[in-house]
Amino acid sequence: MIKNLPRRHLLAALLISLSASFLLCGYELIRSSSNTLYKVAYGINAFPIVMAIMPIGVFIAIYLYGKILTALGPSRTLSLTTLLSGVFFLVAYFFIQRGSHLMTGVLYIFREAYVILIIEQYWSFLNSTLNNSSAKKLNGPIVGISSFGAIAGGLLLNHFAESFGTVTMLLFASVTMIPCAIFSMLAYRACGEPIPEGGLQEKHGALAIDLFRRSPLLTLLFIVMVTQVLSTVLTLRFQGMLELEIPNPDTQTAYSGGFFALLNGVATFFQFIVTPLFLRYLPLFIIHAGIPILHAIAVGVLVYNPSLFTAATALLVFKVFDYSLFRAAKELLYIPLSFDARYRTKEVIDTFGYRFSKGGTSLGLLFLGKAGFLLSTLYSWIAFGSTLLWLLLVFPLIRHYGPLKQTR
Template sequence: MIKTDRRTFFAMLAISFSGMFLIGGYEFIRVAGDSLFITNYGAAQRPYVMTASPLVTMLCIYIFGSLLTRFGSLWALIYTFIISICIFVLSFVGIFSGIKLSILIFYFFAQSYIVVLFEQFWSFIDSVLKKEEAQSYNGPIVGVISFGPILAGWLIKKTAVSLGTNMVILMGAVSLVPSMLLGIVAYKMAGEPKPFKTAHDGKAPLHLSLFKEQPELLFLAAVIALSQGLSTVVQLNFMLALERAIPFEDVRTAFLGKFWMNTAIISCILQFFVAPYLLKRFSLRLIMLLIPCIHLLIGLAMFGSGSIMTAVLAYGGFKILDYSVFRAGKEIVYIPFSFDVRYRAKQVIDSFVYRFSKGVASGFISLVSIITGSFPQAGYVIMDLVMATGWFAAVFPLTRNSENSEQTKSR
């Protein structure tokens, strides 16, 4: 294990537990949102909402960028938390009062708040840790975070039927409070990351010119777009299978809680034991290439059947790798870059492109469904094949500098 000074170590511990509460809270929000949406609008309508959600995400990113410019990274984090808590509490009141529009507002914002907040955590981590430290710590950091969804999934499984889906929303909002407080502790211990003293860093809310100045960012955006497009394919297939298999809302909510709990447990094992070993033992390029290959094999094997169990295996398999090895490796790419890349370009890539690619994939599936009446099962397999292949190809230029650096060190 790489030696790290005490303040940095305890800052990483604090941000890990902060992330645990954040992602645990998101499990409450996600499960409640999915179940409420299926009940009130039906799973077949979800692609239309996913197509529009990137617009909400971009608005949230712009607001975050403006807060970052005016107040700095710590207060931008605090204000993002406060806004999120207020919106979820108001959504709970609206849904509890029977205002159907509140479900849509809640669902749209739930798609955006988590990526904007969580990427701020990783911007902080990427700014504090050195590459060698990140190879050892990124996996365990995500491992600690994964205890949140494990606990949340267990609580949802045990309480969703007795308390009702609406109360699950309130549990998610409450969990943001300790997450915010621990995040503040982490910033205070490690020090607030500051922009470089250049003409542009720390000023523009989005600073999109970074993508022209740093070509690697375009390839990273491509990897995120293709990976999340593939995620959308397996997710929509999962939701349709879930709707057919479990028609009762609270029972479905409990099933989703168990699903996300099991996914988090397996991810946790990979995060603590597999990811650190792989990142120290093998090149980043090799690891990033293996992941789309595995998804391709899973997709081809699973989409032959429309049962709930095969859908669970396909979607769960994607999320397990996404939450563990892929996340731990991807974050290392950001470490050598400037403050604005880590805080602004990262939000564009890992929040907007993340949601936009889901929207495009959903829009395509929606369009085909409108024209033909339904999206064919073979279409999911074809989309899986195309996006996994493109993902594989984009890894080569993305990891060129990392590969050259590792080859230089080995000489």
């Protein structure tokens, strides 16, 4: 299945997978460390504040990205944003070492922006380099290889955080950005830089917002936002049932470890085996419609019979598909679109839309809780409604996509 693919496509997939693997390794080091550092500085009750500010920081980041893209082009923009991220971690380390509480909040917001901004640049490159046939075979393994870096980052954190200190993990993360930049630069050199239609000037603005009006991109934005609502409420429902059925904190940790190990194992199987087969043999509409239907069934069982087992099952089903088939199938939708759609508007959808929806959902639930609503029962119903809305959005998405899919 792989051997007949063009060498250029295989090189693009391999080099970007390696780059993404180092990126996700560093992100795992930063994610847990930044949570701890912020919590120590401001306390756990201050998390809603930084979560409310976070979408603003993410939007500023992607707007600056759009301006840099216009000035430098895709290859140098990726190299610059990668290396600047590494430099930022060094700066943050020195400030936090000297007792800066403010920098812990800045680090938290930055970590939400940088990883997804760079990841989406990888996918912009792949969507501009691979054709539809190659992408169906390679997207799943690309996600799979990348996930090995996240596993390595978690292991590094587990082994070295206590002995070296949490803040020192920022130095480790900074180092990982060097191979990220090297492998992505090699990918562009080996496969070439995508040529924008009519040059790099901003025909549609820095983020090409006006493209939402005449393409499937607006529907895709809504789908991404709905998936993050679903992700948030399923995670909260799982954590609530875990605390309810397993009161002992250490036993909760042990259960969570086993659950996420199982999740990662199933996701790996889907990334390398299921996703390439499904993308090769099933129509894209069936895949995009089938995923929310499957989630609706899993969440429906949770609504009917709430328990730790049904909550864990619904969350596992969501995460496995989100990490594998949904991600791979979603990227296929960008391939026939223009350069501005793949490199500019995509960042609005998959960076800002993703983070804004996740943060907005958390804050909305916080206000509902303050207003006296019983959130534990609301989570499952919000999740079920999200799956139905997701399914409804698939129909206009595929209707728009049909006339475009033969253009590249």
